[in-house]
Amino acid sequence: MSISAYYAKIKNMWDQLSTFAKPHMAKCKGCTCGVVAKEKKEKRLCQLLIGLNETYGVVRSNILCKDPLPSLSHACALLTTSGSKPWEISTF
Ligand SMILES: [Zn+2]
Secondary structure, X not given: OOHXXXXXXXXXXXXXXXXXXXXXXXXXXXXXXXXXXXXXXXXXXXXXXXOEOHHHHHHHHHHHHOOOOOOHHHHHHHHXXXXXXXXXXXXX
8 A cells, every 4th residue: 555545545534533522622712722733643643554554663753752742754755765665553
């Protein structure tokens, strides 16, 4: 599976998850505090990494150790440059 196909697949899942942020968005008037945006970003990054095959174990830990966590596009760039193997997705 290519990175773009994989990305499209989990993006669909994220769209469904975004409904959970709605109560806070209503309370915070569209969320001016940034909590929802930050949580969403970190959740997405974790899901992206969790879905990966174990061959990405090392680069996955490297990404998760970063503080602050890299953006999704940065993480994807790190993953695609990390190994010679094509993307292998196990489960998610
Ligand atoms: Zn907020």
